[in-house]
Structures are given as structure tokens and as C-alpha cells.
Amino acid sequence: MTSGVTRVSTDSVAHVTTEATCPLCAIVLSLDDEKPRTGTVRWELLPGFRFSVGKAVSFECPNGHTSVHDPDILKAFHSRRF
Ligand SMILES: [Zn+2]
Structure with missing residues (x-):
């Protein structure tokens, strides 16, 4: 048995x-x-050097607010590290 580490493509x-x-x-x-x-x-x-930087690409709330209807909503979520 080899340990099956699957590398996710960086592409x-x-x-x-x-x-x-x-x-x-x-x-x-x-x-x-x-x-x-x-x-x-x-x-x-x-992908960053020691962490990944996340950029908000969509948002959806249970009351019907989505970035599809209101793209400005994404401005509330600043890029952050993961
Ligand atoms: Zn909402």
C-alpha cells in the first residue's frame, strides 16, 4: 500500500x-x-507564499440577498488569508 496523497493541480x-x-x-x-x-x-x-489569499466571488443569504442581484455586496468582504 502506498499512501495516496493526491496533489491538486495548481492550475x-x-x-x-x-x-x-x-x-x-x-x-x-x-x-x-x-x-x-x-x-x-x-x-x-x-495561492500565496505561506498561505492562500481568498477573494470573495459570491455571497448568498437566506433572505434573498445575493451578489448576483447586488454585486456591491462583495465589497463588504475584503480579501483575507486562508
Ligand atoms: Zn441578507
């Missing part, structure tokens, strides 16, 4: 998703509104 772009509070819900929902405000950010990972 393909890696993606990860994280959860984040929706910036639009934070504005439009009142504080006592109990709707969930946590959406999903999808990050495109750009």
Missing part, C-alpha cells in the same frame, strides 16, 4: 466557503427581527 482555482453575517440584512432588518442573517461567502483562493 485549477480552489474555492472555499465561509459563513458571514449578511451586510444588507444588518441594514434592512430591525434588531429584534429574528430572521437568520448568516449567509454564505464563496472565496476564490489564490
Whole structure:
């Protein structure tokens, strides 16, 4: 048996998703509104020296806010390390 380490091709772009509070819900929902405000950010990972740098490429929240309808939403998610 050999240890099957699969190297992911560096040509393909890696993606990860994280959860984040929706910036639009934070504005439009009142504080006592109990709707969930946590959406999903999808990050495109750009390989760096010791870490990857993620760039937000899409966002979607359970209340219908998406980067498809409002691309400016992605400005709320700054590039970060992964
Ligand atoms: Zn929202």
C-alpha cells in the first residue's frame, strides 16, 4: 500500500466557503427581527507564499440577498488569508 496523497493541480482555482453575517440584512432588518442573517461567502483562493489569499466571488443569504442581484455586496468582504 502506498499512501495516496493526491496533489491538486495548481492550475485549477480552489474555492472555499465561509459563513458571514449578511451586510444588507444588518441594514434592512430591525434588531429584534429574528430572521437568520448568516449567509454564505464563496472565496476564490489564490495561492500565496505561506498561505492562500481568498477573494470573495459570491455571497448568498437566506433572505434573498445575493451578489448576483447586488454585486456591491462583495465589497463588504475584503480579501483575507486562508
Ligand atoms: Zn441578507
